[in-house]
Amino acid sequence: MNKFIVNKMNNPFVVYGYQSSEYFCDRKTELDKILSSLDNGRNITLLSLRRIGKTGLIKHVFDHLKQRKTARLVYMDIMPTSNLNDFVKEFSKAIMLEEKSRSAKYLQKIKNLVLGLRGKITFDQITGIPGFEIDFRPPEESVKDLAYVFQYLASQNADYIIAVDEFQQITFYPEKNTEALLRAYSQQYSDKLRFIFSGSNQTLLSSMFNYYGKPFYQSSDLMYLDTIDKKKYAEFIQQHFATAKREINYEIIDYVLDELECFTFYVQYYFNKLFGTGVKKIDKTLANKVLIDILNERESFYYNYKNIFSANQFKLLIAIAKEGKVNQPNAVNFIRTYNLGPASSLNRSLQSLLVKEMIYKKDNYYCIYDLFFKKWLARL
Ligand SMILES: Nc1ncnc2c1ncn2[C@@H]1O[C@H](COP(=O)(O)OP(=O)(O)OP(=O)(O)O)[C@@H](O)[C@H]1O
Ligand SMILES: [Mg+2]
Incomplete structure (x- = not known):
């Protein structure tokens, strides 16, 4: 049998996506705040640096909402989209996935939705799984299509919670009115539709939310997602080692959390590797070795950055890394x-x-985004 499948969930430190609340650390305050916004009829926007845990938190919120069974849940990641037509496609795809999970008659439903968008239903030749195609259309048509999707949602006997991840992407669309359109629909159907917008703050904060003239300004609750509380993270880590009948003391965990600045992705990745060693009793030598191994593994990749960036940029990266923050x-x-x-x-x-x-x-401090890269640079 495939060893990978047998052991798939043996590592409690998830590095991609969301598994379940058991493998998700804390974020209780954030969860409550988001639920409260939604329950009280307000949309909410999550902002944070990359890899802090926005997508994970949305999935965690959905995990809770699923148990309540009060609203249908639509999750879309619009990172790959570059115009309104792409947005409509992702949006309809996400709706179809949700309808599929709920109703045996979903094909009939999605037929109406797809035909309304003048697309066609397709069937995967191997799996037979239905999908759909919508051709590229001129911008005026995409605006109508978007209207159609919202009418479809409004026509359903259900409420929807719609998460739009990587929301800052719409600032790159040629259709500069996308923000205004979404705001208008979210208001028009505010009795049935609730939104969670999420994006990384650099672009999003500055270009969408800070200007009074921009439609989303003050139109939703804002939540800035920071790193996970260090004490809670340490308990989470310790407990998962203990559950596996393995030992790691708080001193080592604290040391690593400081080294990795509690930055979610890097912490998860590191402890996934440390756990993966299979060692029963973790000591500091092993803890350091795992960190160095990670940096070494990525070395050839990081060396490539030398070709991507100018000599001046690379020197500046090294300088910031050595200082820690500038x-x-x-x-x-x-x-x-x-x-x-x-x-x-x-x-x-x-x-x-x-x-x-x-x-x-x-x-007001400049820092290197990728923590492992920062550590690697600092050693140069
Ligand atoms: N509370 C948590 N507990 C445990 N793991 C988490 C938690 N939040 C996020 N993660 C994990 O950390 C990693 C990064 O999280 P996630 O992808 O949610 O970040 P993000 O802010 O959406 O990043 P990006 O801006 O790149 O989209 C993922 O592997 C995810 O599984
Ligand atoms: Mg994300």
Whole structure:
């Protein structure tokens, strides 16, 4: 038998997607806050740095809502979309998935939805699983299609909670009115539809929510998702090792959480690897070795960054990594210590690295986004 399948859930530290509340650490306050917003008729927007746990939290909220059975749950990730037509496709696909999970008659339902969008139902040649096709259409048509999808939802004898993940993506659409359209529909059908918008803050916060003229300003609750509480994370980790009859003390967990700044993805990934060693009693030597192994594994990938970024950008990355965080990149001392050249080119590098999401700015400090990369750079 396939070893991978047999052992699939043996590692409690999930690194992709969401398994169940058992493998999900804390976020109780956040869960309650989101449920309260939705229950009281308000939409909510989740913002955070990348890889902190927005998608996981949405799935966790849906896991709770599923048990309540009061609303239908539609989750869509619009990262791969680049225009309104793509959005309509993702939206309808997400609706169909939900209808499929609820009703044996879903084919009839989705037939109406797909035909309304002037698309066609297709069947996978191997699995026979139904899907659908909608052709690319000019922008005016996409606007009508979007209207049709909302009418479909309104026509159903059900409430819907619609999660739109990577929401900042709509700022890249050529249809600049998408934000306004969604806001209008969310208000028009506010008795039946509730939204959870989610995105990484750099682009989203600045371009969508900060300007008074923008439709979403003050139109939904905002929630800034921070790292998981260190104490709760430590308990979660300790308990999962204990359940597997293995031992790790708080001192080591604390040390690693500090090293990884409690940053969710990196913590999950690290403990997934540490757990994967199978060692019964974890000591500090092993804890360090796992960290170094992770950096070594990624080395060739990180070396490639040297070809992607200019020499100046790479020097700046190393400088920020060695400092940990940088408040004033233009300070003479910083520039001199790391030989970063004239301030004008340094500022260009800084902007470029921000746009590429290699670095982020938090509380007026510049930091490297990828924690493992940061540690690797700091060793250079
Ligand atoms: N509360 C949690 N407990 C345990 N694991 C979590 C928790 N939240 C998220 N994770 C895990 O951490 C990783 C990153 O989380 P997630 O993908 O939800 O972040 P994100 O903020 O949506 O990232 P991105 O901005 O890249 O989409 C995932 O592997 C996820 O399974
Ligand atoms: Mg996500």
